[in-house]
Amino acid sequence: xxxxxxxxxxxxxxxxxxxxxxxxxxxxxxxxxxxxxxxxxxxxxxxxxxxxxxxxxxxxxxxxxxxxxxxxxxxxxxxxxxxxxxxxxxxxxxxxxxxxxxxxxxxxxxxxxxxxxxxxxxxxxxxxxxxxxxxxxxxxxxxxxxxxxxxxxxxxxxxxxxxxxxxxxxxxxxxxxxxxxxxxxxxxxxxxxxxxxxxxxxxxxxxxxxxxxxxxxxxxxxxxxxxxxxxxxxxxxxxxxxxxxxxxxxxxxxxxxxxxxxxxxxxxxxxxxxxxxxxxxxxxxxxxxxxxxxxxxxxxxxxxxxxxxxxxxxxxxxxxxxxxxxxxxxxxxxxxxxxxxxxxxxxxxxxxxxxxxxxxxxxxxxxxxxxxxxxxxxxxxxxxxxxxxxxxxxxxxxxxxxxxxxxxxxxxxxxxx
Numbered sequence: 001x002x003x004x005x006x007x008x009x010x011x012x013x014x015x016x017x018x019x020x021x022x023x024x025x026x027x028x029x030x031x032x033x034x035x036x037x038x039x040x041x042x043x044x045x046x047x048x049x050x051x052x053x054x055x056x057x058x059x060x061x062x063x064x065x066x067x068x069x070x071x072x073x074x075x076x077x078x079x080x081x082x083x084x085x086x087x088x089x090x091x092x093x094x095x096x097x098x099x100x101x102x103x104x105x106x107x108x109x110x111x112x113x114x115x116x117x118x119x120x121x122x123x124x125x126x127x128x129x130x131x132x133x134x135x136x137x138x139x140x141x142x143x144x145x146x147x148x149x150x151x152x153x154x155x156x157x158x159x160x161x162x163x164x165x166x167x168x169x170x171x172x173x174x175x176x177x178x179x180x181x182x183x184x185x186x187x188x189x190x191x192x193x194x195x196x197x198x199x200x201x202x203x204x205x206x207x208x209x210x211x212x213x214x215x216x217x218x219x220x221x222x223x224x225x226x227x228x229x230x231x232x233x234x235x236x237x238x239x240x241x242x243x244x245x246x247x248x249x250x251x252x253x254x255x256x257x258x259x260x261x262x263x264x265x266x267x268x269x270x271x272x273x274x275x276x277x278x279x280x281x282x283x284x285x286x287x288x289x290x291x292x293x294x295x296x297x298x299x300x301x302x303x304x305x306x307x308x309x310x311x312x313x314x315x316x317x318x319x320x321x322x323x324x325x326x327x328x329x330x331x332x333x334x335x336x337x338x339x340x341x342x343x344x345x346x347x348x349x350x351x352x353x354x355x356x357x358x359x360x361x362x363x364x365x366x367x368x369x370x371x372x373x374x375x376x377x378x379x380x381x382x383x384x385x386x387x388x389x390x391x392x393x394x395x396x397x398x399x400x401x402x403x404x405x406x407x408x409x410x411x412x413x414x415x416x417x
Contacts, residue, residue, distance in 0.1 A: 132263070161199065235261070
């Protein structure tokens with residue numbers, strides 16, 4: 001056989017092999033995997049908050065995968081522990097992008113790390129979806145690759161202050177001394193800034209207390225609040241930090257309303273901390289605990305959590321609901337991507353989400369110029385009779401108090417200039 005004939009045959013064979021490979025790939029879409037990154041605290045001071053959130057996300061992904069995945073593709077969640085350390089967070093985010101080549105990273109609960117990771121997401125055009133640490137720099141100025149997966153501290157502060165004014169039956173706080181206590185990280189500083197601004201405009205004298213992330217005792221801070229005769233306290237910390245703080249509240253006898261941000265507002269605070277403190281404790285949240293779900297979509301979160309062996313004490317938490325809701329958002333974005341599971345495709349898929357009904361929150365919507373998807377917050381008290389959190393009104397009732405302070409001009413309906 002001549003050399004020319006051998007060359008021709010080789011070309012034909014190569015073409016046939018290419019056709020066969022293409023046909024096989026087209027006939028086996030179920031063999032595909034969509035890698036998604038997750039970064040959060042698995043071993044640091046806020047693991048009690050982050051773990052149920054991660055479990056809610058894992059449960060939703062597991063449920064979807066067991067039903068065939070997204071258009072035949074399985075979601076593979078690649079998890080990295082940042083130990084609630086900004087330096088470690090930056091390192092593992094870099095690893096997920098450069099080593100695992102993920103198009104999207106979820107979780108990102110270390111609020112003090114956002115200054116370092118935002119430039120990285122923008123440079124690499126990787127989607128960031130923050131489930132818990134929603135700080136101002138994520139959305140102001142507008143960040144094209146960053147999406148807010150929970151209510152931010154500005155919106156929470158708006159509703160917290162509005163609730164307390166309604167509770168006191170007052171239009172201002174003239175002549176009152178008000179406390180603001182917060183964890184010593186970026187989110188805590190923002191809670192302090194947000195509340196100080198609102199309270200001072202209402203005429204209050206504000207007393208600020210800074211609390212370490214690993215809070216074992218708050219005797220010093222609570223003692224100072226007592227000495228300065230605060231009439232109400234606005235509080236932001238982790239779940240474990242709240243329990244330590246309330247132990248000091250009961251020990252020293254601080255008897256004033258304590259209004260919490262979403263983080264430490266959980267059933268386990270009421271069942272663990274002393275009643276002498278928790279009877280004054282309430283808070284705000286943009287999520288609904290699974291046991292208060294009224295729709296089949298919402299109730300599925302608890303059903304599948306139990307099926308997968310997750311502890312009931314964690315399924316009941318707002319954090320678990322937040323993880324489950326984030327799973328719903330992720331899957332809807334992947335469906336909207338129509339097979340383009342690149343970072344660009346997923347970004348467009350997120351921005352196409354409109355009025356997503358999760359059963360565990362208000363409706364979620366994003367857009368090309370609005371990456372704040374969950375901007376509905378309401379207060380919660382605790383029913384000792386029912387041993388359950390109890391919402392105060394509807395999300396719609398409290399929406400009029402939200403000023404959208406973290407939305408950049410020209411985004412999310414906020415006017416330019």
